[in-house]
Amino acid sequence: MTDNKITTPYNIMPDGKNKGWSNITVQRLLASEIHLGYITYGKTRSKRGQVELVPEEERIKIMGTHEKLKTPEEHEAIMERLLKNRMLNPNSRRNIFPLSGLLYCEKCGSRMRFRVGENKKQGQHWSALCYHQYKDGSKCDQRGKVMDADFFNALYDRIIHVDPNILREIELHGSRYNDTQVIIEVKEQELKKQKRALDKLHESYEEDMITKQVFLERKAVRSRQIQKLEEELKDLRKVVVDEGNYPTVEQIYERIGEFRELWSIAVTSEEKNRALKKLVERIVYDREGNRVELTVCYK
Numbered sequence: 001m002t003d004n005k006i007t008t009p010y011n012i013m014p015d016g017k018n019k020g021w022s023n024i025t026v027q028r029l030l031a032s033e034i035h036l037g038y039i040t041y042g043k044t045r046s047k048r049g050q051v052e053l054v055p056e057e058e059r060i061k062i063m064g065t066h067e068k069l070k071t072p073e074e075h076e077a078i079m080e081r082l083l084k085n086r087m088l089n090p091n092s093r094r095n096i097f098p099l100s101g102l103l104y105c106e107k108c109g110s111r112m113r114f115r116v117g118e119n120k121k122q123g124q125h126w127s128a129l130c131y132h133q134y135k136d137g138s139k140c141d142q143r144g145k146v147m148d149a150d151f152f153n154a155l156y157d158r159i160i161h162v163d164p165n166i167l168r169e170i171e172l173h174g175s176r177y178n179d180t181q182v183i184i185e186v187k188e189q190e191l192k193k194q195k196r197a198l199d200k201l202h203e204s205y206e207e208d209m210i211t212k213q214v215f216l217e218r219k220a221v222r223s224r225q226i227q228k229l230e231e232e233l234k235d236l237r238k239v240v241v242d243e244g245n246y247p248t249v250e251q252i253y254e255r256i257g258e259f260r261e262l263w264s265i266a267v268t269s270e271e272k273n274r275a276l277k278k279l280v281e282r283i284v285y286d287r288e289g290n291r292v293e294l295t296v297c298y299k
């Protein structure tokens with residue numbers, strides 16, 4: 001509906017822009033009793049300056065004269081379906097999966113979702129699925145697989161044995177960070193030197209050791225150099241803040257240790273999810289045939 005530029009009933013931003021259709025907008029629209037034909041008065045009231053919701057039975061509900069868009073039976077079916085969806089929603093506390101919020105599709109980059117399935121062979125099981133739809137209406141062709149014990153064992157191994165390429169990358173990053181700090185120190189020394197030279201220049205001029213012409217020429221040169229150095233230092237300090245946010249190899253190992261401890265005592269999905277989130281930023285999922293490739297990105 002967003003792609004087809006259908007305006008939303010809510011979601012209009014203060015600047016007049018329309019954010020498009022969100023899950024919650026669609027849910028509210030589907031659940032609304034207005035489309036059953038009802039009009040409700042007095043949903044909220046003001047109590048000592050505070051706005052509060054009025055209990056449903058105290059509201060005034062009457063049949064309006066506007067067009068009804070669904071029958072009571074359809075409404076009931078919608079509500080039932082919404083309730084069922086909510087139970088499968090990985091964001092709801094009751095249904096946190098070990099990988100909730102962490103699994104991303106390699107093929108399209110979207111966050112993947114989970115579904116509980118049940119059959120005779122596997123019993124209750126989870127599958128990871130990509131529901132991403134591209135702008136042209138085509139669907140992402142990632143085919144998720146059942147996340148069985150083998151899957152979680154492979155994932156655990158993958159997480160605690162950091163890919164050597166990632167380690168090398170982190171080490172390189174660390175040495176770049178150190179290099180940047182050395183360059184900053186050198187530039188700071190150079191800046192001090194230039195500022196001292198400028199002070200001396202002022203003294204020489206005040207003591208009539210140099211002419212005004214020479215003073216102005218030299219001053220212009222020094223000032224340019226000082227400005228250039230200050231700008232360079234400003235940029236370098238920004239870089240160092242960014243680089244400083246990266247973990248070091250030691251930190252990664254420390255966090256892996258914490259993760260192993262938490263994981264070993266984790267029983268519920270929620271506890272497993274919490275253990276993973278201590279260490280892992282995201283896990284990229286890709287399935288080709290029967291092979292599942294997982295890439296772990298650390299915090």
Ligand SMILES: [Zn+2]
Nearest residue numbers: 105108130140
């Ligand atoms: Zn996808």
